[in-house]
Amino acid sequence: MKIIIAAWAAKLPSGIYNAKNYPYWKELVALLNAEGHEVIQVAGKGEDRVEGTAMFMQGFPLDKLEEVLRDADTWISVDSWLPHFCATMRLKSGIVLWSQSDPRIWGYKHNINLSKPEYLRQWQYAPWYDVAHDPNAFVEPQQVMDALHGRLAQSQIA
Numbered sequence: 001m002k003i004i005i006a007a008w009a010a011k012l013p014s015g016i017y018n019a020k021n022y023p024y025w026k027e028l029v030a031l032l033n034a035e036g037h038e039v040i041q042v043a044g045k046g047e048d049r050v051e052g053t054a055m056f057m058q059g060f061p062l063d064k065l066e067e068v069l070r071d072a073d074t075w076i077s078v079d080s081w082l083p084h085f086c087a088t089m090r091l092k093s094g095i096v097l098w099s100q101s102d103p104r105i106w107g108y109k110h111n112i113n114l115s116k117p118e119y120l121r122q123w124q125y126a127p128w129y130d131v132a133h134d135p136n137a138f139v140e141p142q143q144v145m146d147a148l149h150g151r152l153a154q155s156q157i158a
Contacts (some may be wrong), residue, residue, distance in 0.1 A: 002038045003148075004068065004075035004094075006082035007046045008040050015026045019131040020079045022097045025050040028076075028141040032148075042068065042082070066091065069083040074115070077104075077146065083111060112147045114139045 009020035022028075029052040032039050045059040057068065063106045064091055071076060075094035077083055083096050093110040094105065100121040103113035119137035 001036075001073040002040065002071065003032060003054070004072045004082075005041050005045070005050065006075070006077035006080060007041060007050050008043065009078050010044075011046070014129040015135045018128070019099050019133045019137075020101070021087060021133065022078050022099075022138055023133075024138065024141045025133040026052065028144055029053060031141055033144050040068065040072070044081075048151070069133060072155040074148070079106065085110060093143065097136065097138060097144065100131060112150070114143060114147060141153075 003066065005025070007022065007025050012025060014016050025114055029039050030052055033106075039052065040055040040057065041050055041053040042065060043056065043058045045047070047143040049056045062085075065085070068088065069091050072092075074092065075082065075086070076097065078097050079099065079101050083094070086092065087108050087110075088092060093108070093112070094156060095114065097114045098107070098113060098115035100119055102120050102124050103115050107113040107125055116137055116139060117135065121131060
């Protein structure tokens with residue numbers, strides 16, 4: 001199966017590490033690779049490649065991105081630009097990895113939204129530039145794999 005990942009949220013003007021960035025990409029990609037999935041990372045300019053990805057596509061036109069997403073079986077992303085792009089372009093749903101944002105406010109119901117509600121920040125509409133990154137706020141890679149197995153099973157039934 002071909003799986004697209006969008007690993008990083010936008011860099012913050014303050015220079016601190018974005019609290020939306022999933023800390024377990026290396027481990028998750030290793031699990032995906034172990035099952036034989038082809039993992040393709042899409043990224044904005046200046047973003048780092050996640051170790052183990054089969055392909056790294058950076059800074060390409062939106063029509064090419066749409067083509068890549070249509071060709072993939074599913075996608076996994078942090079709370080960033082990709083879920084909004086897919087919703088706007090009416091592309092397939094995917095899996096979104098949340099940290100301290102509330103997916104009931106910011107997410108799309110057609111996606112699988114993985115979060116730990118106990119880590120949601122109190123002020124959901126406040127800017128992100130002063131929010132500390134907390135690896136504990138994210139679900140573990142195995143939970144992502146469990147959600148992926150459900151997503152892929154659904155797509156094979158349809």
